[in-house]
Amino acid sequence: MRNDPASTANAVLHRVGGPANVVSVAHCMTRLRLTLADPAAVDEEGLRALPGVLGVVSDGPTRQVVLGPGAVDEVTAEVEARVAAGRPEPAATRPGERTTTVRTALRRVANVFVPLIPALIGCGILSGVNGLLLNTGLLPALTPALSAIASAFLALIAVFVGHNTAKEFGGTPVLGGAVAAVVVYPGVAKVTAFGTHLAPGQGGVLGALAAALLATRVEKWVRGRVPDALDVLLTPTVTVLVSGLVTLYGLMYTAGAVATAVGTAANWLLATAGAAAGLLLGGLFLPLVMLGLHQALIPVHTTLIEQQGYTVLLPLLAMAGAGQVGAALAVYVRLRHDASLPTLSLRTTIRSALPAGLLGVGEPLIYGVSLPLGRPFLTACAGGAAGGAFVGFFAMLGTKVGATAIGPSGWALFPLLTGNRGAGAAVAVYGGGLLTGYLVGFLATYVFGFPRRPRVGAPA
Secondary structure (H helix, E strand, C coil): CCCCHHHHHHHHHHHHHCCEEEEEEEEEECCEEECCCCCCCCCHHHHCCCCCCCCCECCCCEEEECCCHHHHHHHHHHHHHHHHHHCCHHHHCCCCCCCCCCHHHHHHHHHHHHHHHHHHHHHHHHHHHHHHHHHHHHCCCCHHHHHHHHHHHHCCHHHHHHHHHHCCCCCCCCHHHHHHHHCHHHHHCCEEEEEEEECCCCCHHHHHHHHHHHHHHHHHHHCCCCCCHHHHHHHHHHHHHHHHHHHHHHHHHHHHHHHHHHHHHHHHHHHHHHHHHHHHHHHHHHHHHHHHCCCHHHHHHHHHHHCCCCEEHHHHHHHHHHHHHHHHHHHHHCCCCCHHHHHHHHHHHHHHHHHHHCCCCCHHHHHHHHHCCCCCHHHHHHHHHHHHHHHEEEEEEHCCCEEECCCHHHHHHHHHCCCCCCHHHHHHHHHHHHHHHHHHHHHHHHHHHHCCCCCCCCCC
């Protein structure tokens, strides 16, 4: 039975010190993120023990409460309403909110892109369906419409990135979107910068992000210096003009070079050291998920999708989830003869969390199974490394596997798979990687995931 979002929100707030202790509220696909004024006021054990809470990640003043997909949206809305009702000042005006840590900066960038994931998933699936129809020659009257629907969002994603960037960093969202729109406006083809004509979309989401960040800084600078009577006229005008000119004559060219370098580096890495790269990426992704830093890779994925039509990194990283599933299965099997209450509870957790793990939602297994046990977390990483090496090895042989959208993983990624040799080859290689991750994660955990019991009569 699904937990009531309102009850969960009340319980979470009670255990983090009440609404007055919450500085800001955000969420990703699975986690509620709370920045707290006084982290010492948190009842950590009580928070972890709440029904529906799959895990808690503590990071300085921030608490990430793992709730799972779907539930996190509803609980976040309830939490936001309660925090807003009990707070006299907006979160942005509270002292101490700004930090300069790299991890906080990465999370804020992730907050720009996470709200875009549902549209990326929907459009990615439609793009895959449209590709199948085109390849098979079916429904030729429908494919132009599907192509338009699937491609429109990605063509204008820069505007959404600009809007979200300004909103996240304290600017006026529509001004961020207006400046970022310059990046994709067809008329930029008439503008010459550094001796060459600009191309619409040059710089992609990276250029849009930089443009909106600049617009936010310019807006704040202007607003603090013009009279209130002229603010409504001068602030937006100067913001759009200055930021737009810098975007055209600097940011688009620079961001375009960076975006090109990202695509070139990804292709070179997979072609020359694909197995090693897959081993490293698949093995290290679970720790990134544990720390909540995996969302920082979204701009890289989005850039690759813009350039090549798919991201080659996501299938590699998805192998970490396969290792996690294999490790959980090994724990379940190894403990099948243990009738103690903690073991029975652990086996129940595994049974309930495995479906989510197979679909690529790894937090329930991480925080409920492998991380508390210790060794199975490391052996799960080994399984992910093996699966990543499998997919990377085929990339070295010339068969690249990519995803047309980001968000899903595990089995849920199959509808989004494509590659340089078609969807069929991509599905086969990805499926082989999953099986490798399952198998190695299982065997490594079964053999090495538990402390060796001392032999009878051996010294303690």
